[in-house]
Amino acid sequence: TTCPRCGAELRRAEEEVVWRCENTSCPGKLQRGLEHFSSRSAMNIEGLGESLIAQLLDRRLVTDYANLYSLTAKDVADLTSTSTRSDGRVIERRFGEKNAEKVIGQIDRSRSNELWRLLYGLGIRHIGERAGQVLARAFGSIEAIVAASVEDLQNTHEIGPVLAASVHAWFAEPQNQRLIARLRQAGVRMEVPGAVRLAGDRKSTRL
16 A cells, blocks of 8 residues: 555556556656666666666665766766676675766767657656657657647557557646756757658658
8 A cells, every 4th residue: 555665655546456656756666767768678878777776866866867967977986886706796896987987978878869769768658669659750749749639649540548648648747847848958859850750751651
């Protein structure tokens, strides 16, 4: 009935079997969210693994996805990394400037990722890689998706009523709107380049 990480009340939708924590500040929820956001199939930020994310959260260096883009190499250098020797002994060492610069470089590179990766990485329920690609190609920008009605979304090829309602509800939340604004301010790409979108449209027409 309560979240083991933050103590918030858990909720379960009538048609589902999974109990969920609805506290957006829950450290456990944010940990898993950041792991998904930085995963290879989403924003593809190499080096930003489970242990590093946990330390960033513990030190309050990161409180949401947008905070990643204000990190500096100095912030990361003093964190620790662990490795296991052949004899089973676990070695812990300082992350260091060189490794920190690599991670920051990966974060900076992710600003220019395709829009569908961002849509998938945000962790919107029912949005997989394919749905992210379909929405990005059909609407062309975050702004257009935000402005779309449930009907607009549902009328998009491959987007059903459950997915449309989930997307619309997510972007209607003020806290999520603030997150998008902060990501935009950080320079994260929010649209599909015109030439790419036109090519996608032509392909869809042929199909």
